[in-house]
Amino acid sequence: MGRRFTQSATGAHVGAEPRGPIARDIHWAGETRSAIGVASLLYSALLAMDAGFGELDATRGALWTGLAALLFVILLPSRVSAGPGLLSARGLLVEHTVRTDSLVSVRWSDGVAQRMILRDTEGSQVEIDPTVLVRNPEMWRRLDTDTRTSLQRGTLLCGETALRRLAQRIDRETALTVFKVSGLQ
Template sequence: MERGFAQDTHWAGEQRSAIGVAFLLFIALFTMDACLGQLDVTRGLLWTGLAGLIFVILVPPRVSVRPGLLSKRGVLVEDTVRTDSLVSVRWYDGVAQRMVLRDTEGGLVEIDPTVMVRNPAMWYRFDMDARTSIRRGTLLSGAAALCELSERIDRETAHGVFRVSGLPS
């Protein structure tokens, strides 16, 4: 593994789940049509396309952090932001939490902050670079959002330590 490189350790399992759901849907629809005697090439292609669409919707983007960069790679596109020259960090709370990162070069990445929470190595790498942005004076807004995420990660880590040690949290 490259020094300073970290990626979402849960991504592979989530990808397998997306494949499984899409495959099960395909098998269910294909089997149902075959049992009813309605299966033909057109319907087979329709079910294949539907299963493919479900996979594309369900598969999570792959987030990775390396020195100075955070990348989010989806099925069709990849977005990258320079984490050592961030301009803004915005936190959108709600049903689907989002963290939007923007750099001095115009790069923009939107990620789910739980990716950072469940991957401390990614957070550590990202936090080091975000502090560089603060030190350089490029981070104009979002320091509070980073503090909020840092507190959340510390809280989750503490709860994890208590759970493993058998102490009440």
């Protein structure tokens, strides 16, 4: 990916990414299409309304274009992927990556939009929507395996409760899915 690898005094490759298959958010494309659809619908409605009232001009058209673009940026989900030892969240302009095998903390931010904030020993931080992990079992397995590594190494000082909450939520969702598929619900 164009990263340069340098060797530290200990012989470790700084900047090297672990090799192996990468798990990606399988619902990202659909959510992106939804964001485009909602922004387009708002844009079309605003233009149609202004045209119907006879008030559409270049200034108002530019205003509605900007408003629709802002809504798209707000609704666009981060593209989350997990590889061995890494979790990345790519937004519209930036990508944040955290080493999941050397996590220091995992915090849960409740509010209007729940967020899980992961921080590693290098100071990197990633903020993701926990439903991404709920909907992508392969990504959750990678994170779970790597957080266990962090616990064994003693680097994960804060966050066992947040991870336990997420694991319980995933177990609940999995059980509900199994019941639905088997017709027991």
